[in-house]
Amino acid sequence: MMNKFFDLRFVIGAFFLVVGILLLIYSFTNEEVMHAAVNRWSSITFIVFAIIMIILSFDKKPEDKL
């Protein structure tokens, strides 16, 4: 698992996954509907992007390692 952190795609994916999850959780605490929707849709976009990057990081090419 630690080796995955040497792939930039995994690092970028991990960053946006954590940000996406934080935003998603936070969106449920928003009292204003509009604010909640903005955070929720943004978080879903980030999580989808993160998953794509993490999946791509499993396509092993030696030159893609950090």
Place this chain on the structure above:
Amino acid sequence: MHLHLIDYAIISLYFLFVIGIGFLLKKRVKTADDFLMSGRNIPLWITSLAFISANLGAQEVLGMAANGAKYGLYTAHFYWLGAVFAMVFLGLFMMPFYYGSKARSVPEYLKLRFDEKTRTFNALTFAAMTIFSSGISLYALAMLMQTILGWDFNLSIWIAAFIVLAYTFLGGLTSAVYNEVLQFFLIVLGIAPLVYIGMQQAGGLHGILANVEGAKLHLWKGMSNPADNPMGTDAFSMIFGLGFVLAFGYWCTDFLVVQRAMISHNLNDARRTPIIAALPKIFMPLIVIAPGIIILALQKQFSGFELPLNVNGQTDYNMVLPLLLSKLYPSGILGVGITALIASFMSGMAGNVTAFNTVFTFDIYQTHIKPNASEKHYLTVGKATTVVGVLLSILTAYVARGFNSIMDLLQLVFSFVNAPLFATFLLGMFWKKSTSNGAFWGLLSGTGTAALTYSLTMAEGKGGSIANLHTFYSGTSQAFNIAWISFSVCFIITTVISFFTEKKPENQLVGLVYSLTPRQQDKNRIWYKNPLYIAIIVLVITLLLNILLY
């Protein structure tokens, strides 16, 4: 603007990741080449994104949004007339000489093609320019933090400088490049929702068309007369000044961006780097210019979107993006937007510091101070230069605080350095008879002419320190004109002196001059592996955009 815990958490997470990348890369850095040139071992998708991200610093992210509000769609000429064509030219025609000559920097190519004095002149002006530019990024970041978040100016400068120092010192150029890629995605994903929300609030495309003055929604209309378009420029200075001299001068000779292609695996990747980078570059106006146009429509329909005044009492267009972030983003995504801005400033600074340490170590220290030292010694010098570069940037940031016109001055410095340099490269790469003395004196004359033209003309109250022989409609128009004049002088002086001075033997110019270098035919039939095919796609899309948005 009031941030919540979630916003601070996202900003802190970003800081954690960028320093983490530096720590991960630390053990890979063993030689000066690893530290300063990434061992020429970076994959294509990373070099391509880093290529455009190196230009996605403070000036671009805040400045293009500001220009979007000030000049409207005309700002897109920086992309669809300037950058894209220059990037394609770099990939197809110039990169074989940069990469093929095995030069480690742009000044080093000048040494191989011409001589040591031309290289040293370029290395010194470039080093000064990078430190100046890095300091401006730091100053702008601290100002932004102070203005919109209420953070202390000094604390912002030192925290940002420390973080940039930490990851560039640990991982060198590779660390800077990898953070540029992270920054690219942050800016796109962090600002794109702002464009969407802004468009919705402004009433969609119909609302934009109805509320923004027509002159700001065209690319070419009104170009026949400077008084008829918001940029106050004419077709000649736009096409020749921006489209040819400034854009080609920046994208084809500025080591900060060219370095990103020079660290590719092989020549094919190096050639494809700027051309592939041109594809997302075509669409960047949607992220960086659109907010400027959107705010114009919002100002017509709602209150609270008025831009503040700067210290000179003029509209502060630089506040377009911060104002939209504060008005349209709720807490949470606001943290992402602020992080994207911080990332662009820090990345802009890191890019300049890494270009500075490469040029100083290879082109000044190794050449003039201590040649033939060990790899370990140059690695130590490279790391020490990184620390010095960051400290000088801090100093420049404080100097910048005393000058409210420093951003305009920076744009002028670019036109002083890059515009004549492009003439030197054009003649050096494509005319075998150009000589070392011709190049040196041409470069010196071009830079001097730029300074003289600035001192004899004025725009928006700036320039004219000797006399005011002509007043331009805008500072941008002044920069375009200075660029083509300094380019022309450098071109003519280099050509004339070359006729009367000794030229290098042709056998020393193989691999450095177009007519003396065997053509490398790219026979790859897979379209995305052939630079020419990708270039055609890029150019067709760009031409279509110019026609559609006429």
